[in-house]
Amino acid sequence: MEMSDRYDPSEVEQRIYAWWQSSNYFRSEDVSTKPPFSTILPPPNVTGSLHLGHALDHTIQDVLVRWKRMSGFNTLWLPGTDHAGIATQSVVEKKLKKEGKSRQDLGRDAFVDEVWSWKEQYGGRIVEQMKRLGDSCDWDRHVFTLDENVSQAVKKVFVQLYEKGWIYKGTRLINWSPSLESALSDLEVDYKEVKGNLYHIRYDLEDGSGSLTIATTRPETLLADTAVAVNPDDERYASFIGRKLKLPLLDRSIPVIADEHVETEFGTGALKVTPAHDFSDYEIGKRHNLEMINMLNKNGTLNEAAGEYAGLKVFEARKKVVEDLEAKEQLLKTEPHTHQVGHCSRSGCVVEPLLSDQWFVKTEHLAEPAKRVVESGTITFEPESWTKTYLHWMDIIQDWCISRQLWWGHRIPAYYCEQGNVTVSEGQPTECAVCGSANLKQDEDVLDTWFSSGLWPFSTMGWPEETETQKTFYPTNVLVTGHDIIFFWVARMIMAGLEFKKDVPFRKVYIHGLIRDAQGKKMSKSTGNAEDPLELIDEFGADALRFTLMAQIASGRDLKFSKQRLEGYRNFMNKVWNATRFALGAFDGFDASKIEPGTVLNSNDLSDPDQWIIHKIGQCEAEVDAALSSYRFSDATHAVYSFVWHELCDWYLEFIKPVIYGEDSKEKTATQTVLVQVLNRAVRLLHPFAPFISEEIYQKLPIKGEACIVDTYPTPKNDKDWLEMGSETVATELDLVREVITAIRNIRGENRIKPGVEIKTVLAPKDDKSQKILGGNKEYIRSLAKVGELLIQPDVDMNKSAVTPVRMGDLSVEVVVPLEGLVDFAEEVKRISKNIEKLQKELGSLSKRLSNENFLKNAPEDVVTQGKKQMEDLKTQIESLEASKLRLS
C-alpha cells in the first residue's frame, strides 16, 4: 500500500464522502431499538453559499452527531434549506433587471415560476458545499421550507392562531423598507449611528401672538405633523398648551398638547408630533386622538399629503424643506447631531415608519409558556448566560408583524370578498364566511420567512400528521445556532413547539459565537475580509478546517479566525498521516487476523511504553468524553491533539523503534498488537473532528470494523479490560525515564554537543526502585538520548561532569554526563547556574510561605506537608547542582 509522505485531502475527501452516503451511514431510523438522538440543522438560505459561520455551526453539529452515532444512538441530523423570501426574491429580481425586466413586467405567477426555476438550478449549491465540509446529515429527509407538507403546516398554524384571535390584521405603524416595498419585523431593522443635524424650527401661533421653537432631525416630516407637544410641567410652555399653531410651509392648524413623554432637556423642549412616521409620536398620537397623516408612498417618495413636495424622495424633500424654511426665516438654528437611524437589514436602505395594514401575531400568550420552560430549566442554554438575554427579550416582546409585500413565500391563507370580509382557511374556500359570496380573492401578501422557520422542528417531521418520526425524535436533543438568531428563530420555535406540539422543540440550546477576522472585525463579503471556507478546504482540507474551528471555539465567545492555526492543524493531519505510514511499515510480517481492538495481552509481554501508551489513551478518552459531554469542544480537540502528537508520536513511536527494528519477535508482536490497537482507537477518537482522514486511515489499518463512522466511540467504559493493561504505576515509572532522557538531551543541547556525537552517561539512582526502572528501560534511554555507554550505578565520580537531578514522585536519580574532552566547561557552568537560579527562586517563595505561622495554622495539612517535602527536594537538588558547579570550576 503506497502512501505519500504528504496527506492529500482532496484525493481522499470526496471519495470517502460518496462512500459514506452510498452506504447509508447517515441514515436514521423512525423505529429503532437504539436510543434516539436528534438535532435539526438551522436551514441555510437557498441563495446562500457556505461561509465560515456555517462551517462553524455545522462542524459543531456534525461533531455531536458523529459522536452520538458512534456512541450507539439512532442519530438524526435533519437538514433543510430556507426559501428566504426577501433574499431569494432580490436575487431573481437582480437577474431580471440585467435582462431589462422587472417582476411587475412578468406578473406574479410568472415571476414565482422564475424563482422556482432559479431555485431548481442553484438552490442545491449550498447543500453540495455542506457535503464538502463533511456534514453527515440524513439527506433523505431534506426539507425545503416551501415543500408541500411544510406549507400545509404553515397554513394550519395560521388558521389555528387566527381562530384563537392570536393572529389579527390591523392598521399600525410598522417598519417599512422603501426599497423592498415591504413591511419588516422589528428584528429586521438594524440601528446604525448616523451623523445628521438637529434643526430648530419656529412654529408661529395662529393668532400671531408669538411662536414656539421645536427641534427635529427630520424636518421633512413636519408636513405630516398634527401637533406640537410639550411637557406638562414645563413652565416655559405652560401658556401654549391648548393653543393653535400654524404649521410652517403648509399653514395647517395644529394644536399644542401636553405629554409626559416630552423631555424638557432635549432640544427646545418642544416636540413636533408626526404620528404616522415616528414610533413614539405614534404613541402620543394615540393618547391624544390626533389625526394621523401619511405623507409617504410605498416607494418612499412623498405623496399628495405633502402638497408641493409630492413626488420627492425623503432626502430631497428634507433638503427642500430646509431651504424653504430658511427662506421664510423659520429655520433658526442647525446643529450637528448624531443619532441612531433604522436600516433595513436586507437592503440596507433607511427604514421608514409607516402606517399600514398588516398581519400580526399577538405574542403575549405565546411568550408566557415560552418563558416558563426556560425559567424552569426544561430548556437550558449553553452558555448559561444567554438565559437572561432570552428572558429579557420575552419580557419586552412586541406583537410580530408577519406579512410581507413580496411574491416569494407562503402566501397568507386569507381571502376577501368584494365587501372586504375576511375568510381564513387552510384550503381554497368556495364562499365568503361572512356573506357567502363566491367571488373571493386571496391576500396578496406572503408570510415572514421566520414564520415557517419557527415551525421547523415539527414541520420537518411531518406535522400535522402524527408520524413515527415525531414520536421518535421530537423533542430534539439540542439546537446549535449563533446568538444572532435567538429571537428571530429560537424563541419562535419554542413558542410554536409549546403551542402546537405541547412540548418544547429541544432540551438544550447551544449558542456559539460569531466568526470574526484576525483583527476581530465581523467577516462579511462587503468588507472583503471573509475567508471562503471552500477555498480553505481546497488548500488545507476539510478536516484541518473543522479541527481549527473546534479548537478555536470557546464557550459562546466570538472567535477570531486564524489562518496560522489552520496551517498548524493541517500539519497535525499530516502528522497523523505519517504516524500511520510508520505504523504500516512496522506491521510488516505481522499477522493481525486474530487481533480485535479489545484483545487483551498477557501483561508480562507488554513493555513499559506499551503500558504507558495504553494508560495515556485511556486518560485522553476520559478527557474527550468529559469535554464533549459538556460542549467543551476546544478541550476535546486539545486532548486528542496532544495525545496523538506529544504522546503517541513524540514518545511511543520513538520508544518502540528499537523493538520494531529489533530481533525479539515476542516483544515485537506484543508491541505491534498494542500499536495497531492504539492507532485504531486513536482514529476513532479523532473521527468526529476529522472524519475524512480518520476514516481513510481506519480503512488502511490491519484491524478494523466496517467503517470508522459507525464503529464504537472509545471511552474509558469500552474495552475496559484492554484499557486496564495500561498501568498508572508503570506510566509514572516511564515518566521518570522520559525525564531522564529529556535531562540528557538538555545537557547535550545546552552544551552544544553535536547530535552525531555519542556520549557516555552515568545514571545514579537514589533508591532501588529507580535503579530497577532505569535498568529495565536502558535501551530506550540509549536510543532516544543518543547515549553510547550507559552506566547505572548509585555511586559516581561527578568530576568534570554535567549533572541534573531528576525526580518523579518518590523516584530520584542523578543524571551525570562526563564532559571531559567534549566541551568547554563554561557553557555547563552557565547551564547549572541557570538551573540553580530557577530552583532558588522557587525555594525562596516556598520557604517564605512555610515560615508564615498563619499559613501553617490555617492551611490544610496536606498542603503544608506537600510544601515541606517540596522544599526538602529543592534543597537537595540545589546542593547537588552547587557541588557539581564547584567541581567544574
Add this chain to the structure above:
RNA sequence: AGGGUCUUAGCUCAGUUGGUAGAGCGCCACCCUUACAAGGUGGAUGUCGUCGGUUCGACCCCGGCAGGCCCUACCA
C-alpha cells in the same frame, strides 16, 4: 441610558470547585537521525488591565476605575 461580556507570553487564546500559570503559532540555537522539514531536539518569554477588599494565601471571590466588544432601549 440599562444590561452583558472581556482585558493572562510578541499574536490567538486555555486556565472546571482559591495553593504564584499553560497550549498553538511566532521567536532563538542545533539538526535533512531510515513516518513526517507541513519534521526533530533543546531554549527564552508573563508584577495574569488598574486600585482596593475578603483570605494564611487571589489569575480565580467581592467592590471601584480604565479600555475593548456585544445586546437592548432610546431624546424628537
